[in-house]
Structures are given as C-alpha cells and as structure tokens.
Amino acid sequence: MTVLPFLAITFGAAAASLLLRANARMAAAIGIAGLLAAAAAAARIRPEDTLAIGGSELAGSEYLRLFALIGSLVALALTVLGLASVSHRNAPGVLLAGMGSAVLALALTDARIGVLAATAGGLFGVLVTIASPATPRSVVVASRELRALAVAGVLAILATAWIGRPLGGLAVVPEVFGFAYLGFAAAVAIRFGAIPFHFWAARLADAAPEVTLPMLMAWGPAAFAIVALTWADQSVAPLLLPLTAERVAIVAVGAASAVLGIVAAAIQDDLEHVVGYTIIADAGIAILGLAALSPEAWSPAREWILVFITVRSAFAAWAVAMRGAFRTRRISELGGWAVRAPLLAVALVLVAAAAVGFPGLVAWEARASLVDLTIAGPIGIIVVVSSVAQLAIYGRLLVVGLSKPSAAVVAGLSERPTWPDIVEGRRVVGLSRAERAFERGGHAIGGSLDVLWGIPAAIRANRALLAGAIAVLVAALALSLSAGGFGIVEASQAVPVPGGPGPAEGPGAPSSEPPGSSSPAESPGSVSAPASAPPSSGSPVSGEPAPPSVGPSVQPSASAS
Amino acid sequence: MNVLLAGLTAAVLAGAVVAVSAREARASLLGLLVVLLASSLLADPLPRPLPLAARIAAALLAARLISISIRGLDRPTAGSRLGWPVEALAAVAAGVVGFGTHGLGATPLGPALASAAGCAVGILAAAPMVTSRDVYRLGTGAMLLLVGGLLIRVGLGGTPSDLEQLVTCGLIAGVGGAVAVVVRAARAATGDLSVGDDTAAPRPPSRHLGRSGGGITARDAAHLEPVAPVAPGPASPEAPARPRRRTPAADPFAGR
Numbered sequence: 001m002t003v004l005p006f007l008a009i010t011f012g013a014a015a016a017s018l019l020l021r022a023n024a025r026m027a028a029a030i031g032i033a034g035l036l037a038a039a040a041a042a043a044r045i046r047p048e049d050t051l052a053i054g055g056s057e058l059a060g061s062e063y064l065r066l067f068a069l070i071g072s073l074v075a076l077a078l079t080v081l082g083l084a085s086v087s088h089r090n091a092p093g094v095l096l097a098g099m100g101s102a103v104l105a106l107a108l109t110d111a112r113i114g115v116l117a118a119t120a121g122g123l124f125g126v127l128v129t130i131a132s133p134a135t136p137r138s139v140v141v142a143s144r145e146l147r148a149l150a151v152a153g154v155l156a157i158l159a160t161a162w163i164g165r166p167l168g169g170l171a172v173v174p175e176v177f178g179f180a181y182l183g184f185a186a187a188v189a190i191r192f193g194a195i196p197f198h199f200w201a202a203r204l205a206d207a208a209p210e211v212t213l214p215m216l217m218a219w220g221p222a223a224f225a226i227v228a229l230t231w232a233d234q235s236v237a238p239l240l241l242p243l244t245a246e247r248v249a250i251v252a253v254g255a256a257s258a259v260l261g262i263v264a265a266a267i268q269d270d271l272e273h274v275v276g277y278t279i280i281a282d283a284g285i286a287i288l289g290l291a292a293l294s295p296e297a298w299s300p301a302r303e304w305i306l307v308f309i310t311v312r313s314a315f316a317a318w319a320v321a322m323r324g325a326f327r328t329r330r331i332s333e334l335g336g337w338a339v340r341a342p343l344l345a346v347a348l349v350l351v352a353a354a355a356v357g358f359p360g361l362v363a364w365e366a367r368a369s370l371v372d373l374t375i376a377g378p379i380g381i382i383v384v385v386s387s388v389a390q391l392a393i394y395g396r397l398l399v400v401g402l403s404k405p406s407a408a409v410v411a412g413l414s415e416r417p418t419w420p421d422i423v424e425g426r427r428v429v430g431l432s433r434a435e436r437a438f439e440r441g442g443h444a445i446g447g448s449l450d451v452l453w454g455i456p457a458a459i460r461a462n463r464a465l466l467a468g469a470i471a472v473l474v475a476a477l478a479l480s481l482s483a484g485g486f487g488i489v490e491a492s493q494a495v496p497v498p499g500g501p502g503p504a505e506g507p508g509a510p511s512s513e514p515p516g517s518s519s520p521a522e523s524p525g526s527v528s529a530p531a532s533a534p535p536s537s538g539s540p541v542s543g544e545p546a547p548p549s550v551g552p553s554v555q556p557s558a559s560a561s
Numbered sequence: 562m563n564v565l566l567a568g569l570t571a572a573v574l575a576g577a578v579v580a581v582s583a584r585e586a587r588a589s590l591l592g593l594l595v596v597l598l599a600s601s602l603l604a605d606p607l608p609r610p611l612p613l614a615a616r617i618a619a620a621l622l623a624a625r626l627i628s629i630s631i632r633g634l635d636r637p638t639a640g641s642r643l644g645w646p647v648e649a650l651a652a653v654a655a656g657v658v659g660f661g662t663h664g665l666g667a668t669p670l671g672p673a674l675a676s677a678a679g680c681a682v683g684i685l686a687a688a689p690m691v692t693s694r695d696v697y698r699l700g701t702g703a704m705l706l707l708v709g710g711l712l713i714r715v716g717l718g719g720t721p722s723d724l725e726q727l728v729t730c731g732l733i734a735g736v737g738g739a740v741a742v743v744v745r746a747a748r749a750a751t752g753d754l755s756v757g758d759d760t761a762a763p764r765p766p767s768r769h770l771g772r773s774g775g776g777i778t779a780r781d782a783a784h785l786e787p788v789a790p791v792a793p794g795p796a797s798p799e800a801p802a803r804p805r806r807r808t809p810a811a812d813p814f815a816g817r
Contacts, residue, residue: 054612055722108724112714116728119707123735126742134746139756142743143696150690150703150736154683154710161714165670176666 010100031092085324119153257284338401343468623737670719679712700740
C-alpha cells in the first residue's frame with residue numbers, strides 16, 4: 001500500500017476536525033479517530049511501493065513508515081492528553097495536518113516539491129498559536145512564526161532550484177554549491193529555532209498550546225531537516241567540494257544550539273520553556289548532521305532526528321500531564337509532585353534515560369558519531385558534556401518533586417485510583433425465591449448500567465492517573481526507539497529514491513525520463529569539481545579529512561527497499 | 562523575448578508595487594491578486610490547463626480569505642515608507658539584476674523574465690518582512706517573498722510538474738489563510754493592524770520626522786496621529802537640554 005491512504009486520512013480528518021471546531025468534543029473525537037486510522041495506514045506503508053503522480057513520485061520507505069507510525073501514535077497520545085489537560089479546539093486538526101504534511105514532504109522524491117510541502121505544513125501552526133481570544137502577544141508570536149516560515153521556505157526553494165537542474169557549464173562550482181548548501185542549512189536552523197534564530201521559537205512556547213508544541217517545534221521542522229539531509233546527500237556531498245567555511249558556520253550554529261539550549265533550559269522556571277529549549281538543543285545535534293556531508297553521517301543523522309523528536313514529544317506529554325494534574329507550569333510551584341504523581345515520576349525518569357542515554361544506546365551512538373564527524377577537540381567534548389549535563393534538568397525536576405508539597409500540588413489531582421460514588425445499593429425485598437431471583441437479576445442489570453453510566457465520570461475522576469499512564473507509555477516508546485527498537489537502525493540506513501532533475505545530468509540535457517530514473521551512482525563527475533579540492537568529509541573544525549568511504553551518497557537506489 | 566511573458570512580467574511588477582505601497586487595503590489586496598494570477602502563467606512552456614486552473618483557484622482562495630479578514634477595515638494599512646516611485650524603481654533595478662544573472666552561472670531551463678520578476682518581487686517583499694509591525698503588510702511581504710522564490714525557481718528549473726503545481730497551490734492557499742488568521746486576530750486584539758510586542762521597549766520615532774515630530778508621532782508611516790495634549794507640569798528651574806521625548810501617554814503604541 002502506498003502512502004496515499006495515509007495522506008487522505010490525515011488531510012481529510014484534519015479538514016473535518018477544523019471545520020467542526022466550534023464543537024470542541026466533536027473536533028477531538030474526529031482527531032482521535034483520524035489519528036488511529038492514520039496509524040493503521042502508516043503501518044501498511046511498504047518500501048517498494050511508489051506512486052507516479054503528476055510528473056513526480058511518492059515513494060514509501062521503512063524510514064517513512066516508522067516516521068508516520070511513531071508520529072501518529074505520539075500525536076494521538078498528545079490529543080488524548082489534551083482532553084485531560086489544557087488544549088485548543090484547533091489542536092487535533094493541526095496535529096493531523098502537520099503530520100500529513102510532514103509525511104508528504106518525506107514521501108516526495110523531488111526535494112523541490114518536498115520543501116514546499118514542509119513549508120505549507122508549518123503554516124497550520126498559526127491556527128493554534130493564536131488562541132481565542134486573541135491577544136497582542138499571541139498575534140506578535142504568530143506573525144513572527146509566519147515570517148520565519150516564509151524566510152525558511154524561500155531559502156529552501158532557492159537552494160533546491162539552484163542545484164536541481166543540469167549544471168555542466170557551471171563556472172564557479174564551490175561558490176554556487178556552497179551558497180545553496182548554506183541557504184538550505186540556514187532554512188533548517190530557522191525552522192528548528194536554532195540559536196541564533198531562536199527568538200520566535202522561544203515565544204512560541206508561550207503562545208501555542210502545550211500539546212501542539214512537539215508538532216510545531218519538532219515534527220514539522222524535522223521533516224524539513226530530513227528533506228535537507230537527503231538533498232545534501234544526493235546533490236552536494238557526492239561532489240566532494242571544499243565547503244569548509246560553510247560547514248564551519250553550520251557547525252557553529254549546531255554547537256551553539258546544543259550547548260546554549262541546555263543552559264537556557266536549565267535556568268527556566270516554566271515547564272514549556274524547558275521543553276522548548278531542550279528541543280532547540282537536540283535540534284543543534286541534528287544540524288550537525290547537515291554539516292557532516294559524509295556518508296557516515298547519513299544513518300546517525302536520521303536516527304538522531306527520529307529519536308529526538310520522539311523523546312521531546314514524550315517530554316512535552318509529561319509536561320502536559322503535569323499541567324493537567326496541578327494546573328501550573330512553574331517549576332517553583334510544583335514541590336512534591338513526584339509523591340503525588342508517581343507515574344509521572346516514572347515517565348520523567350524514562351524520558352531522561354532516553355534523552356541522555358548511555359554508550360551502546362542508539363541515541364548515544366548517533367549523537368557521538370555526529371559530533372565526532374563535525375567537531376574535533378574541546379568544543380566537541382563540550383557539546384557531548386552539555387548533552388549529558390541535561391541530567392541536571394531532570395534531576396532538578398525530581399528534587400523539586402520530592403520536596404515538601406506546595407499549595408498547587410496539594411490542591412491538584414492525585415494519581416490514586418478512585419471510583420465515583422454513583423452506584424446505589426439495592427435491597428432485595430421479594431418474599432418468594434422466584435421473586436428474589438428475578439429481583440436480583442434486575443439489580444444486576446441495574447448495577448451494570450450504573451457502572452457503565454459511571455465510566456465517563458470515572459474517567460474524569462481518574463484523569464490524572466490516565467494522563468500519567470499515557471505519559472509513561474509515550475516515554476517508554478521514546479526509550480524503546482532510543483535503544484534501537486522498531487528497527488530504526490535498518491530504517492535509517494535505507495537510501496531514498498532520487499527524484500527530479502539535478503546536477504547529475506549534463507549541460508543542456510534536461511531529462512526526458514521520468515523523475516527517479518537516474519542513477520545516483522552517476523552523480524559525481526557530471527559537475528567537475530576542482531581536482532585539488534579537499535574532500536568535504538571530515539571535521540570542518542579540525543580540517544582533518546575523513547577516510548574516503550562509500551556510503552549512501554553513491555549507492556544505487558535499489559538499496560532503499 | 563515573448564511578448565506575453567513580458568506583459569505578464571510587467572503585470573507582476575505592477576501588482577507587487579501596488580501590493581506593498583498602497584495604503585488602502587483593498588487596493589493592496591488587488592495588487593497581490595494580480596501578482597498571484599500573473600505569476601502562475603509566467604513560465605515557458607505555459608503550464609497545462611488543469612494545473613493552471615488549480616493555481617488560479619488557489620490565488621482566488623488566498624485573496625478571498627484575506628479579503629474576509631480586512632472586511633470593514635476603516636483604517637489604512639501602513640503602506641510604504643519609501644513611497645511607490647522608490648518601490649517601483651527598486652523593483653525595476655532588481656528585475657534588471659535578475660534578468661542579467663539569469664541561470665546563476667549555469668544553463669537555465671526557464672525564461673529569463675521569470676527570474677527578473679522573481680528578483681523584483683523578492684526585493685519588494687524585503688521591507689515589509691523586515692520592518693513592518695503592520696501584520697497585513699507583513700503577510701503581504703511573506704506571500705510576495707514566497708512567490709518571488711517560486712518565480713526564480715521557474716526561471717532556473719523550468720515549468721513545474723503538475724504535482725509541484727498542486728503543492729504550490731496548497732502553499733499559496735495556506736499562506737493566504739495564515740495571513741487572514743493573523744490579520745483577523747490583530748484586529749480582534751487591538752482594533753488595528755499594527756501590533757507591538759508588549760515586552761519590547763517602545764521604538765524611537767522616525768528620524769526623518771524628528772524626535773518631537775512637529776506635533777505628530779508615527780510608529781508606521783501611515784499611522785500618523787495627533788499627539789494628545791500634554792498637561793502642563795510644574796515650573797522647572799532649568800530648561801531641558803534637549804527636546805522632550807514622548808511620554809507614554811502621548812504615544813498610543815508604547816507598551817503594546
């Protein structure tokens with residue numbers, strides 16, 4: 001089955017949910033049903049299935065299947081958590097549309113179309129950034145978001161268009177490829193809100209509902225980044241151009257985000273800000289993957305992106321559950337939360353384990369590989385140490401949770417199971433055996449109906465428990481992915497089918513074949529890179545070239561399946 | 562040079578100049594619609610009928626959504642601080658640059674006029690994107706910026722495929738919807754199109770108007786408002802060393 005059913009379900013359910021948003025319950029119900037159906041459709045995506053449509057192709061892959069499946073499940077959990085906490089009536093529709101756009105961008109084999117889809121998907125975020133009633137602050141945040149999306153989008157459009165054609169007669173090879181590469185990397189940094197482009201993203205954490213934060217700051221930009229990664233691997237990396245200055249600039253942005261993001265998260269008192277800055281910090285590592293331009297970085301970068309967006313979604317789910325239970329986002333007001341909500345404490349420990357990891361874990365190895373490939377020396381050590389230092393953030397939250405209960409926590413909801421007192425006791429007043437038997441039967445039916453009728457009230461009464469359980473499930477999912485579950489390593493190693501014309505074709509010879517038919521093995525050489533040019537692989541900071549190797553950039557596309 | 566393409570390029574430029582410089586929101590929207598419609602045709606070979614119809618429908622939808630958001634607007638937009646002649650000259654200059662650098666170093670697959678129009682539209686979008694606090698102008702700038710990028714992409718890579726046209730339709734309609742949402746929210750929140758960040762310090766007045774401004778304060782050039790009369794304060798033993806700065810009460814935008 002192709003990716004088409006998934007797209008039809010997500011976009012159809014998103015439209016229905018948004019059209020019926022006047023009824024928040026109906027919108028949420030449609031959102032939940034749509035996400036369930038989307039998860040089922042995602043599980044049926046097959047790598048070998050491609051669909052030629054309108055002169056381009058939609059192609060499935062193991063990585064796409066995993067992205068769509070995990071994303072749908074996480075969005076489903078967040079939607080349900082939104083019912084137990086604070087959400088927005090547009091949130092289910094935005095989650096569905098955002099996931100549909102992200103999967104569409106990844107399924108498109110032509111990067112020029114992929115960036116359009118990824119940019120269009122980001123626009124749905126405006127619907128939730130402006131909460132009702134609108135405030136000047138939310139309008140400012142939404143306008144900044146719109147500005148960032150437009151700038152990032154046009155940078156990516158120009159970069160992909162510049163290289164997405166025959167370049168045989170190109171006179172200034174390194175400059176053209178360098179500008180295009182730098183432009184697309186800057187677009188990714190803007191979309192992620194990486195430092196120094198983080199102002200709009202930091203405000204977004206204030207304005208957008210908590211349940212949509214992972215979609216706006218992680219899943220949507222991640223699709224954009226994966227498109228950029230694929231484009232760089234197919235269009236820039238095979239040429240082995242001397243792009244040292246460009247790579248140093250990208251590494252600087254990535255390293256600054258990774259280190260300063262953790263510092264910023266550690267000093268915040270607002271849970272959503274903590275979540276937002278940890279996303280920015282992890283995005284910094286993903287940006288390092290763009291700077292590597294090496295076949296060795298292909299798999300770790302894709303592993304890291306999928307792991308980090310899932311882990312941060314779990315962290316956001318934990319924060320949503322905390323907000324729902326204790327009605328506050330301020331850490332200073334959450335004293336004693338861990339005692340009152342032990343499931344949330346378990347979820348936080350799982351999130352910490354998945355986020356930091358340890359040697360041997362896929363997430364740890366992916367991060368270490370990306371840092372090794374791009375940063376040498378003490379700066380690399382600082383980046384790795386900062387990633388480990390985020391343990392201080394979780395430790396601080398746990399210490400607060402084990403301290404004396406605050407007023408907000410005492411007044412909040414407990415995870416202790418309870419049942420609403422709505423089942424009435426019925427006395428048996430019959431005299432004969434038959435009469436009493438009939439009466440007992442009637443009471444049993446009545447009691448069952450009481451229980452059934454009491455389920456909604458029971459869910460409301462136990463919503464903290466249920467929210468905690470969902471947070472634990474999402475955190476366990478993140479930890480499993482971080483440990484290499486769901487076949488993430490094999491999925492990340494697959495090479496996508498190249499699509500659309502590109503620099504591989506000769507000068508003035510536009511392809512007459514359908515997109516995707518050109519072999520990437522022919523990519524290097526069509527554009528004559530300077531013979532003396534040092535290879536791009538290796539650490540741009542140290543300047544040491546990495547040993548030549550054959551990786552995804554030059555492997556035949558058949559390995560994608 | 563194709564006469565049709567030249568005419569379309571002229572239409573794109575004229576529409577973009579009107580879109581960024583007109584203070585009347587409806588005129589500005591009309592200019593934006595002209596840009597969207599003409600840019601969908603600016604390709605060689607022309608797009609096929611079905612994708613073209615989709616692009617036209619998306620342009621109309623985007624314009625319709627924005628028109629809903631500005632319905633009943635009784636105040637002008639910020640317009641251009643530079644004025645339309647300057648905007649037009651800048652657009653022409655950028656168009657010449659785009660035409661001259663067509664292909665950006667390699668064989669292009671599309672018409673040079675598309676690159677020229679793209680550069681012109683992009684340069685016109687810069688000012689609203691960078692400086693404007695008027696959300697309508699900002700939205701117009703965002704739309705123009707993306708259209709400029711798409712035009713340059715047509716100039717470099719040729720006529721987009723049908724699927725690319727379809728996704729482009731979604732992007733244009735999406736930007737139109739996002740602009741409409743932001744504009745509507747701004748009007749609901751402040752009754753105006755201009756919003757300031759309440760946490761940011763108030764910006765100084767335009768240097769061109771001077772600090773005292775001659776009885777007029779301006780945040781955006783179009784929103785010239787008379788200064789509220791300042792109550793006379795106690796007699797001061799010393800004359801102020803420099804012109805008095807605006808007081809928060811006199812600046813209706815301070816602290817927003």
